[in-house]
Amino acid sequence: MYKYDSYDQAMVDTRVEEFRDQVRRRLDGTLAEENFRPLRLQNGLYLQLHAYMLRVAVPYGTLNSAQMRMLGDIADKYDRGYGHFTTRQNIQYNWIKLDETPDILADLAKVEMHAIQTSGNCIRNISSDQYAGAAADELIDPRPYAELLRQWSSFHPEFLHLPRKFKIAVIASATDRAAMRLHDIGIEIVKNDAGEIGAAFYVGGGMGRTPMIAPLIREFVPLDQLITYSEACLRVYNRHGRRDNKYKARIKILVHEMGKDEYTRQVEEEFAHLLNQGIEPPLAELERIKAHFVDPAYEAGASDDLDRSDPDFALWVDRNCHAHKQAGYVIATVSLKPVGGIPGDASADQIRLMADLAKEYSFDELRVTHAQNIVFPHVRKADLYALWQKLAAADLATANLDLIGDIIACPGLDYCSLANARSIPLAQKLSERFVDKQEEIGELKLKISGCINACGHHHAGHIGILGVDRKGTENYQLLLGGCEGADTSLGKITGPGFDENGIVDAVEKATEVYLAKREDGERFLDTYRRIGVDPFKEAIYG
């Protein structure tokens, strides 16, 4: 994986000192909160309901064991002994003190980490496929392109005060595991008819209160024009994105109102102009970055045999492991969704244990997934049982990946100052309700947001739940039929909302309709798409 050189290190070290100076001026009163706010947000520091929250970047979701260990140590030293992995492959801490934040950033910088642009109206941390570099179905490892974009977007002077936040995902597999088309820019690395590698650009997707699936605006951008094309997309947005209404300020609204064709025309015009401005790093820079992402030293001829005599282990293998491109290896996912647990939370001890296990069993590498789980990307099949036993001993071997218990949930009203309803207790109730039925139900992606901002991706859930405030009480709306991935679709609201117990019952009724109607091999989503919403409505409201 990528390793900083002295330049990268100087950049994060400088950022720590800059923020230390800003915090000092905030605390001595010379920097007003109004002016400090955008600065702290661009360092991932939010003021939440009860305390400051710090969001730490995990670029494209990849980290090594030293970095993971530091994340555990920070949870102990500066927080309450746990951290929360997020839907953008980051981690956040919920009980942070402002005056300690510069020290946290300094600790992070020691392991080549930071909180740069994890919030604010700027280009956020670049996300990617959690199986990058390991999946059997990918064209090429997308992370070098994400790293190139990370450096370009970090402290980009023109784009630090955009109309609104800006999220970019980079993938290189037709099986989209990063919800690419629900990003402001989704980039798919592709091969053209001439066999050359380039990038397809999808622009103007997003969730929030007006969900949109990004349209394709260019099929092929050559790799030596990737930065220039991105800069053109951003410049048109920075100049023309709406600033009169923050709810209409995302690029999806610009592309929608201006029209895809006119937006594309302006981008192409800006692109033609910028090609003469010398802003593109040479391909040698991409090659330099690529050299950091070479395959680990796999054992040649590693055995594909697996002893499945332990039924609990066999269940976990079937549920939580994924095909690796290298014979004798698998990709193993740790579900951070134990029954009745808080989705995405891990204790400091669990985080450090995963760090140790990655060092021992996965070539020192881990991934954070947008579904708030942790991946060991390169595990030898011969080691899998030992790994599983150690995970199980730490309550990290829940076998529910992509089942109804593998819930994505935002922090909700328990932490977040924007939320209208709690997400966490609802997720806990749902996971308890379905503990015995989830294996029978099979793949069902359930996603909960505590408000319309959609941090819990409810639009993209096979079943989505949206928490709203109805005359001062928490109310939950049910959505069906959303999906991220190659066949992205947006969920539709079924009808009137429910209270907390009512929504759990409604979800159960939806699953009963599915079980009664499903045909061979159909997932919940497939059945829904075949029979439509009416049978579900009838069962739920009838």
Added chain:
Amino acid sequence: MVEAQFRFRSDEPVADPAVTVDSFGEQTNAAAVRLEPGDDARDLLPFVDRLKLVEVNFPAFTDGRGYSAARILREAGYEGELRAVGAVFVDQLGVLRRSGFDSFAPDQAIDPTDAEAVFNRWPEVYQATGDGRQPIWAKRAQGNISNESNG
């Protein structure tokens, strides 16, 4: 005209008042113009040779359109004074400078010591923005990498 508090030019400041973009087109001898966030900087491109001062107004420091306006003017070869005016605060000075501004007239005076620290803070930059600074990728291409970090 707004007096600049910080100025990185050796020529004499223009004494003319800056006119709006609309009236500028009619005043064929005007040398100073003021851009508001909604104005299109490209409307000024036919006149970059005769312009001596462009003031870019920031009514709110969070309105980032002025950064693009500045770069567009510099990319078109504008060499006159480019002045950021309005809600300009110390923590924006560095990125404004990187976008092509070479003078600054904040509504509220900025502590000169704080400003100096900000102007000199970043030893390296990741992007080529036409401000004359060599980006990190260009230095790497020249082989000036001191290799692994000390971290």
